[in-house]
Amino acid sequence: MCVNESIILLDIEGTITSINFVKEELFPYAAEVLEDYVKTHWNDDDFKEDLELLKKQAANDTSLEGFIPIADDGEDAKKSVIENVLWQMKNDRKTTALKQLQGHIWKYGYDCGNLVGHIYSDVPSVLSKLLDEGKKIYTYSSGSTDAQKYLFKYSCMGNISSLFTKYFDTKIGPKQIETSYTNIAKEIGVNCSDILFLTDVIEEAEAAVKAGCNAAILIRPGNLPQDPEKLLKFRTMKTLDPLVNDE
Structure with missing residues (x-):
């Protein structure tokens, strides 16, 4: 050719x-470490950018079935971010906000040697x-x-x-x-x-x-x-x- x-x-x-690598390794890893990642990186500059994107996306998602809003501050904010992201992942959303956060989580996994x-x-x-x-x-x-x-x-x-x-x-x-x-x-x-x-x-x-x-x-x-x-x-x-x- x-x-x-x-x-x-x-x-x-x-x-x-491979699709199997994405579905069976990358996505499950992001879900598994999400809570720890959010709590550990909450004050990092990269995560602050991710959070702003997630909030903007949430403002556009209010009419969707099962939508989970993101709280403004405190521990409730962390919990709501985690629940919102898991909701997006469950529904296989292709939002830039979700994909950017997943990318940063996967970098963490690659750096730690948990992902190849x-x-x-x-x-x-x-x-x-x-x-x-x-x-x-x-x-x-x-x-x-x-x-x-x-x-x-x-x-x-x-x-x-x-x-x-x-x-x-x-x-x-x-x-x-x-x-x-x-x-x-x-x-x-x-x-x-x-x-x-x-x-x-x-x-x-x-x-x-x-x-x-x-x-x-x-x-x-x-x-x-x-x-x-x-x-x-x-x-x-x-x-x-x-x-x-x-x-």
């Missing part, structure tokens, strides 16, 4: 890291070859840019962060909205047609294509089944190897 595009834009979960990031074995070698061909590699994930950096720095394949030019998260826009991809192209300084987006989610690929990008679907072990008819519109791969092999 010949890659004509100069920019490779990578989704992460289900594309270059999963990366598929084909990823480093393929991305290295693409770089040798003059391609530039970016990521776009619902996880925060910080969470992405830690995953690559503390990965099971070693520190592979040097492979990536820049990281994008949902601050640039939701992943299933085409304007997010035009925003990324503007940020990079290229045309959408210069971008090949790789993901495991058809709706994300469709949004990228609407923006003028090219897209392909990764079918990794554990990924959710995709609509067979919609899949026919895209190139599909089980690994990244076809990007550098004549297949």
